[in-house]
Amino acid sequence: MKLSQRGLKFIKYFEGCKLKAYRDPTGLTTIGYGNTRIARLDLEISRDQAEALLKEDIIIKEAEINRLNLNLNQNQFDAIVSFVFNLGIGSLKRSTLYKLLQKNPNDFMIAFEFPKWRKANGKVIPGLERRRKHEAQMYFTGKGV
Secondary structure (H helix, E strand, C coil): CCCCCCHHHHHHHCCCEEEEEEECCCCCCCCCCCCCCCCCCCCCHHHHHHHHHHHHHHHHHHHHCCCCCCCCCCCHHHHHHHHHHHHHHHHHHHHHHHHHHHHHHCHHHHHHHHHCCCCEEEECCCCHHHHHHHHHHHHHCCCCC
């Protein structure tokens, strides 16, 4: 599966775009739309470079999720790509959310799993709280922000 245009807009909205590298709430050096692969604190990029990095990162996340062989519809896939884009595939694989996805991707209990991932360094981050709420909404309804 591929991320939809709606899913891409969703990720862009929540990630924001910073052309100068910075440290995120977890301390990771980040640039563009949440890219950590090439980021270093002295780096500055153009908007076009940020878009290209985002496309590369999305392709990586799509492949990671597709390898899990989950039976997801488009809304569900978009929400899970956003989740993995933000937290990484390892976090998904260690989660109860993943166990529920494997059993039944339509289980309503999935909605209660997204909000559990709202902390960075042990502190609740309002932006993450909001993102998880909207990912759950997207997952079940296709509507996010």
